[in-house]
Amino acid sequence: MVTGDGAYIKKLNRSFILEKIIEHGMISRANLSKITGLNKATISVQVANLLDQDLIYETHQEHNTVGRRPILLGINREAACVLGINIDYKYITYTLSDLLGFPLLSNTYDLETSDYNEILDLVATHITEFQNKCSEYRYGMVSAVIAIHGTVGKDESIFFIPQHQWRNKNLKDDLEKKTGITVHIENNANLTAFAEIVFKHHHIDNLLCISMYTGIGLGIIMDGEVIKGYHGYAGEMGHMIIFPDGKVCKCGNKGCWELYASEASLFEHLSKKLDKTDISYRDISKWLAKKDPIVTKEIEQFIKHISIGLNNIINLYNPETIVLNSEVLHHIPNIIDELQSNLVSTVSQYRELVISDLGKQSTVMGACALGIKNFLEISSLSLDISS
Known part of the structure; x- marks a missing residue:
């Protein structure tokens, strides 16, 4: 049971009510009371304040039965x-x-x-x-x-x-x-x-999201909270060293993961191997379909390097869901199977590995x-x- 002064409790109740209105889209006062456990008087006062603030609106539900139409509450999306x-x-x-x-x-x-x-x-x-x-x-x-x-x-x-x-x-x-x-x-x-939790994986409390474009960054959500570390710098897994004495990174170290497993690194390698600039995702898809030997080999190495980092991260966090945010992965056939075939350690445990649908947005x-x-x-x- 939450205890505290009246203003604090009122703020908690307001937050809880708004969360449930957003979650359900449209909801009546009676159902709000049932779901939140708050009494009808508290719901009535909070709803009146939110209506005065133009943060919510009310409308009658369409129905075909005899009797009074229930009044539903929704978020006023045009308030701000x-x-x-x-x-x-x-x-x-x-x-x-x-x-x-x-x-x-x-x-x-x-x-x-x-x-x-x-x-x-x-x-x-x-x-x-x-x-x-x-x-x-x-x-x-x-x-x-x-x-x-x-x-x-x-x-x-x-x-x-x-x-x-x-x-x-x-x-x-x-x-x-x-x-x-x-x-x-x-x-x-x-x-x-955070976007994955808000827009896609609503009921996942332990999620890792790996962004793989110009570099590699790791967003960590554990027990429903974003993990930031002591100073706030947690998640810089792109600078995890996977090859000691490897390529020099702008961070000052050598052999950082993002130099081998980011999209930027893949495009750079392909440009050098093929002597071609402005390579597109469509190009990669076309070359893979034709089984171009140079591109196929580079993609195999790319998958191997991604897998090295994934093994390390899974052992560190034991996540429920791992989301890879990379457009190029959508163009590699059977990419999830390819990656999972490299995640063979008996101590590495996770529930699912998926490619993000949200992409760069x-x-x-x-x-x-x-x-x-x-x-x-x-x-x-x-x-x-x-x-």
Whole structure:
């Protein structure tokens, strides 16, 4: 039983009620009372406050039976919007979403610089432009959540981004001063894992999500919580050393996993072997279908290198679900079987290995979801944007 002062209990009840309204889509006051265990008076007061705040709305349910139509409650998705931003190495992606995670507007811009101040000004300008598009919403654009491909501390400061060579940057404060909007900074792999939980794997409490594009990052969810470590830097598995004295990495070590098992590494190897630039996913799919010997060999090595890292991670975390977020894996026939054939250790235990359906959009989707969760002040969030 939760105890505490009245304001704290009221806040917990509000959070619980909002979570259940989102989870069920539409729900009556009576069913809210049954599901939450809260009495009808408490439900009535909380619902009245949420209606006054325009965070929920009520509507009559259509039915064909005689009698009074029940009144259902739903989230007012148009009360506010949130902005998800993914700052990658060569591009920046923005997605503006409503309070149910449905994208309203998305843009991707090429990034031709790593200069911190130039990128700061660029992102601030774009945030302001998106802010202006939300003026008709009651609460406007309530926050911007930014995905960083590097180490982010628990205070949301950036410790290091290898690709841009940023060290000890306070992007959160710098952007808030320029835009006046609440900004949150999070590691991209954490947001990718959060997106999987929010949009796909709603009832999984132990999930690992491995993002495999320009580098490799690991989002860790254990017992329903994102694991960040002492400083907040947990999950940098791309810099796990799998080949001592191997290739030199920008992190300062040699033989890091992402130099052998990221999409960037695969495309780099194929470009050198085939003397061809601008290789696409479709190219790889075509070459594999034709059983091109060079490409087939490179893919075999790629799978082997992925498997080395997976073995290590499984032994470390004993996960229920492992999600691999990589577009190229969708183009490799029988990839799950190929990977699992290399995971033969009797001590490595997990339940399922899957390829993400969310793809590269997962990062900004996770950013938007975190913005929604923070704004509504709820402890858990499940969304469905498939319809």
